[in-house]
Amino acid sequence: EIVLTQSPGTLSLSPGESATLSCRASQSVPSSFLAWYQQKPGQAPRLLIYGASSRLTATPDRFSGSGSGTDFTLTISRLEPEDFAVYYCQQYGGSPRTFGRGTKVEIK
Amino acid sequence: QVQLVQSGAEVKKPGSSVKVSCKASGGTFGSYSISWVRQAPGPGLELLGGIIPMFGKANYPQKFQGRVTITADESTSTVYMELSSLRSEDTAVYYCARGHDSLDPWGQGTLVTVSS
Numbered sequence: 001e002i003v004l005t006q007s008p009g010t011l012s013l014s015p016g017e018s019a020t021l022s023c024r025a026s027q028s029v030p031s032s033f034l035a036w037y038q039q040k041p042g043q044a045p046r047l048l049i050y051g052a053s054s055r056l057t058a059t060p061d062r063f064s065g066s067g068s069g070t071d072f073t074l075t076i077s078r079l080e081p082e083d084f085a086v087y088y089c090q091q092y093g094g095s096p097r098t099f100g101r102g103t104k105v106e107i108k
Numbered sequence: 109q110v111q112l113v114q115s116g117a118e119v120k121k122p123g124s125s126v127k128v129s130c131k132a133s134g135g136t137f138g139s140y141s142i143s144w145v146r147q148a149p150g151p152g153l154e155l156l157g158g159i160i161p162m163f164g165k166a167n168y169p170q171k172f173q174g175r176v177t178i179t180a181d182e183s184t185s186t187v188y189m190e191l192s193s194l195r196s197e198d199t200a201v202y203y204c205a206r207g208h209d210s211l212d213p214w215g216q217g218t219l220v221t222v223s224s
Contacts, residue, residue, distance in 0.1 A: 035210040044203055044214035045153070056212065088153060092209035096169035097143075099153035 002027055002091050004100035012108040019076040021103045023089035028069045033093035036065055036074045039102075040085045048087075049074065079105070110135040110206050112142075112215035119221045125192040128218045130204030137185040138162035141208035144178060144189045147217075148200035158208050159187060194222045 003026040011019055023034065032052035037045035049055055049065040052072055062077045076083055084107050089100040115129040130142060143158035157168035161180035168176055177190045187204060202218045205211035 033209060037211075044205075044217050045211075046214070047210055047212035050210035090153075090210070096171075097155045097209070099145075099155075101152045 001096055002029065002094045002098055004089050004091060004098055006087075006089060006100035006103045008103060009101075010104045010106060012106050013079055014108045015079050015081055017079055019074075019079055019083075019105050021074040021076075021087055021105075023067075023072040023074070023100050025070040025072070025091060027094075029072075029091045030093035032068050032072075033091060034065075034067070034072050035090045035092065036063075037088045037090065038083075038085045039088065045088060076105070081107075110140070110213060112204050112206065112213060114202075114204060114215040114218045117219040117221070119223065120194050122195055122222055122224055124194050125190055126194060126220050127188055127190040128202050128204075128220070130187045130189070130215050132185045132187070132206075135206075138180075138182050140206050142178075142180070142187040143205050143207060143211055144176075144202060145205060145211070145214075146198075146200040146202045148197070150197070156189060156191075156202075160208075161187065191220075194220075196222050198222050 005024045007022045034052045036049040039045040048059045053065045064075045066073050086102045086104045088102045111133050113131050138161040141160045144156040156176050159166040159178045166178040180187045199222045205214040
């Protein structure tokens, strides 16, 4: 199975700063079938990005995804207070679908 | 707009089974996949399997084959996930979500606690 390693584990930033989250796969993810989710305490994960770089209509444009093969990045420009949460990547190019362990973006 | 509402929290004994429901509203039930994912502190997020109700056949990752059963009732727009031979490591929040690939939206989650 494809193992996803997210880094860093925790990112301490201030509102208005930019965040760069990494997701590295143990083998190439076919067709960039990679998604990013946001999870806030007590809530279910929420899909932000699919296909490595495609935003959902409801996803603010300060969120952007990039990458291919084994290296993917989620960038959040100009952090808003509601962006402090845990972010997970997930691959769906291989079976079984697998998730990373998450990156927590916390207020510095 | 699809919404998924799950059944309430459960407390189970080791060795028993649990069955969690996920009722869908909006959209055309049966035509889209429903997947089940659990979240526990150790392993994080894990896919348990999924089903396309109109086809009725579920698929499971090897890790959960034989222990998870996913079924669907089109008459009530409800998908069920049953996990058997429960052990303490199965204590987790269980989510249903629409989709087989990227998952959106998710249900609110059901806490299953396995304790003697």
